[in-house]
Amino acid sequence: MYSEKIRLYEDREDVTLTTYVQNDANSLLGDYNRPAILICPGGGYMKCATQEAEPVAIRFAAMGYQAFVLRYSTYFSQDSNVTFPTAKEEIEIKEYCVFPNPMLEIGKAMLLIREHAREWKVDVDRITLCGFSAGAHNVAMYANSWNTNLVLDYLKTSSEHLRPVAVILGYMAGDYYFSKIDQIEVEKEMFFRVSYAAILGKQELTEEDIERMSPSRHVNRDTPPAFLWSTYEDRTVSVKNTIKMAEALANQHIPFDMHIFEEGPHGLSLATQESAKVKKQVNPDAAKWVELAEAWLQKRMALELPETI
Amino acid sequence: MYSEKIRLYEDREDVTLTTYVQNDANSLLGDYNRPAILICPGGGYMKCATQEAEPVAIRFAAMGYQAFVLRYSTYFSQDSNVTFPTAKEEIEIKEYCVFPNPMLEIGKAMLLIREHAREWKVDVDRITLCGFSAGAHNVAMYANSWNTNLVLDYLKTSSEHLRPVAVILGYMAGDYYFSKIDQIEVEKEMFFRVSYAAILGKQELTEEDIERMSPSRHVNRDTPPAFLWSTYEDRTVSVKNTIKMAEALANQHIPFDMHIFEEGPHGLSLATQESAKVKKQVNPDAAKWVELAEAWLQKRMALELPETI
Incomplete structure (x- = not known):
């Protein structure tokens, strides 16, 4: 496996694309390109969560896809221990992570994958985006605007280079109404x-x-x-975010799967020991989202295997 | 992910250990070591099959384990296109791949992992060996003799450094009676x-x-x-090999799982698109061996997650 962390901006080390590219794909399937998954971890735009990065990439690689993790611009640096300002303290604004920067970085990452497509054996017309929490918000913002002038003018490319074939949205922050401060717990x-x-x-x-x-x-x-999933019990990002997204997709006749599991806290990632930091993040019921997503991806992302060689 | 191919002998490039080591494990679980899987691909001791190497390692890595592929000594070099001698031609003997060399290389690989345990974050007392076909034969030979003088004298170490915690044996060549030439198809x-x-x-x-x-x-x-699996339809290595192994384990009171799937040819590996070269190697029923093995491994290989951090 070819695994390397590549900077998206030469002068910044915090915004990176990490590759999980299968080398043996070459000898296994000849000159065959594989569809890809680009993963945006969550973390409230404050940092990119470890548990939604490498473990998820490896799990999707195990489905036969080339996998990538995008660490987009966030408020705190990736390696720091986040310490929240106290309640009444002035909160510094950091322009580099303000919208639309994190979203535009998804487009930059799509182009970087396209640029290396031959080396990394990627079928660039079949790239799925997968996000969790704020990362799912970022993916969904991109999913709605990949062919708008905002994105095209910045990236100076044609829209067909930027189209994701599908999106996976885990416990997404999808409607800011539900996270407005007067709606949430103190x-x-x-x-x-x-x-x-x-x-x-x-x-x-x-x-x-x-x-x-x-x-x-x-x-x-x-x-x-889109493939949407969340848990009813999520107390950080209400399940209503996911339900409202499903309603919007239905209204626009965009095909989707939605899976809501009753139990499990926010930030489950794979919900297995592979991604869990603590025991309560292992949840065999919610972990079924992975195989449901695997089956759903086959509709648009199946490897085209020959009958014989 | 840290993925590198390391030589087992300085002067030979065909015998290698390839690492699939999770870097983020570090920030995810602190100083936590993970149990490991060492995979021996099949290939009739003629070469190490690609489809039973990297795809399998990635799939076990996705369960939370550090994974390794051992390419042991085989008759043909790993990159060559195998061309069989014609029926009556003299077949050259190549001493380097004759038993016990391939088996002893499993021990060498165990020691190499142990040597790098700190760097690779491996819980060295919990290494499972996983083999397919001839690779399963190699693993099973080792499983029966890791603490014998043959192994200990060659590796010059104590037996507790060589003990595998469990073995996974896929469509194993387990009894040479069933592959004796007068028993098999012309x-x-x-x-x-x-x-x-x-x-x-x-x-x-x-x-x-x-x-x-x-x-x-x-x-x-x-x-x-041991975890044994095979298919009833296997026409290269009879399912009877697996059944006889199960009988032997039962006689010796060694715990085991055994799963025989009715359909599917020899060499299925994961039986998914990830490992398949052609369509008939994708078999959703047989592919269930992976989740059955995942559950079985938990008995001895579960990550010890904290209640809270």
């Missing part, structure tokens, strides 16, 4: 204030921000098919 | 003649060879617990 307030500061460049949401930053409100006919 | 004859030449250093089996080289006849109280 103990989570600082978490969301820093998260707003990170992605919006301010600590309070206006109605206009909610409208602009809620991907479930911008699903359109060019949004790719 | 079209497979040359395959077996070259295979005998490779591992036995001669083309015909004596009764003594069958006795010595059939691991199902040497199961003892120090043989580790």
